[in-house]
Amino acid sequence: MLKKSRHSLAIGLAFITWSASSVAQVPVSRSLHVQTSSASTSSTATKAATPQASSPPVQAKQLRQLSLELQVGVVIDKAFPDLDNQLISRALENAAKSFQDRFGVTAPRFVVSSTMSVDRFLAKAPVESSERCRKNLQHRYRGTGLSEFSSRRDKAIQFLKRWPLKSLTVFVDAKNPEAKKNYGNLYEYLAKKYVNTVEQLKSARTSTGTPLVEPNKTARRSFAMWFCALSEQTDYDVIITNTFIMADIMTEPHPHAFMGRAKIGGIAGPNQHRKALGRSALLATTFGIDTHIDWLSELSGTPATEAERASILGDYLLAHEIAHAVFGIPDMFDHPSECLMTSRPDETYRQGLKLLQENIGACPRCRKWVKARAYLDKARAELVRDRPKTALRYLARASSRTPKHFHGGYKKRMSQISYLVSQAYQKLKRKKRAKRFAKRALQLDPKSTDAIKLWKVLTSTTGSP
Ligand SMILES: [Zn+2]
Ligand SMILES: [Zn+2]
Numbered sequence: 447m448l449k450k451s452r453h454s455l456a457i458g459l460a461f462i463t464w465s466a467s468s469v470a471q472v473p474v475s476r477s478l479h480v481q482t483s484s485a486s487t488s489s490t491a492t493k494a495a496t497p498q499a500s501s502p503p504v505q506a507k508q509l510r511q512l513s514l515e516l517q518v519g520v521v522i523d524k525a526f527p528d529l530d531n532q533l534i535s536r537a538l539e540n541a542a543k544s545f546q547d548r549f550g551v552t553a554p555r556f557v558v559s560s561t562m563s564v565d566r567f568l569a570k571a572p573v574e575s576s577e578r579c580r581k582n583l584q585h586r587y588r589g590t591g592l593s594e595f596s597s598r599r600d601k602a603i604q605f606l607k608r609w610p611l612k613s614l615t616v617f618v619d620a621k622n623p624e625a626k627k628n629y630g631n632l633y634e635y636l637a638k639k640y641v642n643t644v645e646q647l648k649s650a651r652t653s654t655g656t657p658l659v660e661p662n663k664t665a666r667r668s669f670a671m672w673f674c675a676l677s678e679q680t681d682y683d684v685i686i687t688n689t690f691i692m693a694d695i696m697t698e699p700h701p702h703a704f705m706g707r708a709k710i711g712g713i714a715g716p717n718q719h720r721k722a723l724g725r726s727a728l729l730a731t732t733f734g735i736d737t738h739i740d741w742l743s744e745l746s747g748t749p750a751t752e753a754e755r756a757s758i759l760g761d762y763l764l765a766h767e768i769a770h771a772v773f774g775i776p777d778m779f780d781h782p783s784e785c786l787m788t789s790r791p792d793e794t795y796r797q798g799l800k801l802l803q804e805n806i807g808a809c810p811r812c813r814k815w816v817k818a819r820a821y822l823d824k825a826r827a828e829l830v831r832d833r834p835k836t837a838l839r840y841l842a843r844a845s846s847r848t849p850k851h852f853h854g855g856y857k858k859r860m861s862q863i864s865y866l867v868s869q870a871y872q873k874l875k876r877k878k879r880a881k882r883f884a885k886r887a888l889q890l891d892p893k894s895t896d897a898i899k900l901w902k903v904l905t906s907t908t909g910s911p
């Protein structure tokens with residue numbers, strides 16, 4: 447989710463091994479078994495369980511059709527410089543082109559459907575009734591000091607362990623070599639640095655003279671709150687806003703935000719109501735481009751031209767968030783210069799964009815996420831063509847190729863795959879297997895609307911579960 451503040455959500459990963467077994471009537475497929483939920487970052491188990499060469503080779507083409515039509519909502523905070531339609535349409539054009547060029551898939555289409563105030567948008571977040579909202583807001587930092595962090599230490603360290611330690615220590619300054627030694631030390635450093643940064647944010651003022659953030663009084667500019675609203679609203683795949691959003695979920699201290707300026711540039715998170723991006727929605731904000739507050743500006747001094755604003759918003763922020771949502775590529779800190787997903791210490795948006803423009807092409811280290819998604823798309827297409835056996839081959843590939851460090855959650859992606867496996871077996875009239883994989887889809891992601899519906903259908907037509 448964040449680039450120096452582009453943010454990325456990731457909720458509790460648990461790792462699952464999918465093992466192959468022979469399937470009499472569908473010889474090239476395999477069945478998938480959940481074997482473990484231990485949180486290891488090793489990919490060895492999955493590799494070992496990948497089906498051996500019984501499957502014919504399946505090629506993922508580089509230029510693929512990806513039919514995405516995304517509804518866009520614009521959310522205006524009156525305390526910050528306004529957003530005009532021309533900027534938005536140029537930024538969306540840039541995002542579409544960048545996404546196509548970097549990932550070798552057809553460009554998404556955007557439809558701007560509405561502009562609204564922050565109040566109206568946040569009213570879409572049913573904080574009281576949403577379990578997700580309650581959970582996130584519980585871990586929201588209230589700005590009272592380090593003691594707020596103490597009960598969140600273990601979860602936060604677990605979260606940081608998604609990345610290799612070495613890729614995180616680039617955010618530690620030279621005066622603190624101890625912080626580079628292990629995750630525990632790094633976490634202590636991160637928490638202290640974050641608390642100090644929030645103190646600075648609390649004393650900052652918007653151009654209308656109001657406080658930038660008041661975490662002890664309101665969640666109005668809280669990441670936990672915006673994440674919640676983005677997840678619960680029903681109308682938009684993409685939100686563009688001009689507001690400031692403070693990184694503040696203490697159990698998920700995204701390294702570049704918590705060791706940076708605690709500022710969110712974008713979000714890609716789950717949304718069970720929106721299908722276009724695979725039950726997710728995303729957001730980007732122009733705050734870092736347009737703010738008058740020097741130390742929060744992403745422009746290192748000189749104001750941006752209209753073209754540059756549109757490029758930062760589109761090529762840099764929106765394309766990055768779309769890649770989180772579509773491919774599940776997490777935020778990275780050590781990929782090469784052409785990587786749209788990498789954040790570097792003290793790099794402004796302007797510097798990051800320049801580096802991207804000088805290094806056209808696809809990031810080789812992001813390729814495995816893109817390939818895994820290609821197999822999933824091919825499987826879907828085969829199901830539409832009523833070719834379930836071929837679909838199962840692609841699904842086997844998708845399950846073994848999906849990296850475990852997956853933006854939005856590995857279990858969720860595995861649930862989507864299980865759901866499609868179940869559909870394939872339904873087409874093959876193999877009811878028991880269809881039911882088994884529907885159940886697995888539900889176990890892997892109990893909130894999945896698709897899995898819930900499928901399970902209901904299968905259990906109502908075949909009797910009790
Ligand atoms: Zn990100
Ligand atoms: Zn990369």
